[in-house]
Amino acid sequence: MFQSIATRSIIPVGLAVTGFVAVCCLSLYSIMKQDMIDDAAQNGRNIANTVVLSTRYAMLNNDRQNLGNIIANIGQHQGVEHLRIFNHDGLINFSRNQSEIGHKVNKKVEGCSGCHSGVKPAEQLATEKQTRRFVNERGVEVLAMSQPIYNEPSCSTSTCHYHSKELKVLGMLDIGLDQGPLQNSLALMRYRMIVFTLMILVLTVGGVAALLNRSFFIPLKKLVAVTSIEEPYDSEKKLESGYGELSILARNFHSLIVRLNNTRDSLDRCRSCSKENDDTKAN
């Protein structure tokens, strides 16, 4: 099977096209996935920033009831998995989930280790390090963002409550968004790309195969049939013109056979003539 010209022509083309299209699609999918995750993270950071700005006035006035209501209301929004504010020591003061209020957050989790990996916690953190992805206890894939709440002059000079000037970070706002819709979009994109890739492959390999078949393999088969030694040679049997070089080859073969037949006929005639002459002489 591997020795036929058809197989030898189709395999390298099919392999090269299939492989390259697959590499391009996989790389493209990976790039698009990363872009979509980056967009989702940016969107999450914007939400976190909006929450911090919304709660700023309540924080300055030390209005804890109002602050708790804001957190509870935003936390009910579809797609928000968790929303909490914890202080400098990691104690959760406000949360969508009432049961975790008063508990301490784990500083060893990925979102905290960015600042808390060293002996002294970092005061500033790169934007991309404020984001973390994990699967929560309910089995939901979560994209979480931590937004530091920095100490401002208005915080340290407020009359109602007081934060030391030396304290750079007062606390953190931690928000987690459900990644389900993003994963669904990615899965849909993946299936569409697979279908698109398969269509390209079928069209490319099928197109090449059809063209090769039409312009090469069919005339080649006919040429093989015409020149086959098993078949008794029929001088009228020729390959139609229109197949380029293969038609020329068939015509050359045909003229060779015609010349051979003519020579054979001439020889037969000569033999019969000489036999007749011999018979005449003998009589």
Added chain:
Amino acid sequence: MTNQETSRELSLAEQREALLVSIRRLRTRAYQGMWAIATFACVSVPAMLSDRIFSPLTPEVKKMLGTPPTSNMISALLVVYAFSAILLVLGRITNSSPKAVSFSHIGYLTCFYAFYYYSGVLPENFWAVLVAGMTILSLESYHIWSLSMAKIREDEEALALLERRMKIS
């Protein structure tokens, strides 16, 4: 038996031996590509399990190595590399070049694994490198295999002819 006949027979035997050696060498060469594919598969196994078997790079090591290239840049480079390598192999197929399977591709592909790992995006890009490697190495292997098989057939025909001549003499 004359001296001339003896030397002719010796020469035929030598030719036969040379053809048999050539066929053996070609048979080994025909399956050389399989070794390259197997080696690449072996390299790919730890890459596939990288998040489980390799510990994350420490901040000191990351600091020493510097800023990693972006995953988009590595992916663009992978596509360019795959395109060039496939084009080169197709060129070799067109010219029937007898150049052996180049194991250097395994080195290049391992570098891609290393760069993706260093950038922290190897699990997302593992399949792209694997498919690129398998395509390039399979094409090279197929080219060397088909070329060697054609030469083996030629040698076997010459051997059959030679053996007929030896029987007659």
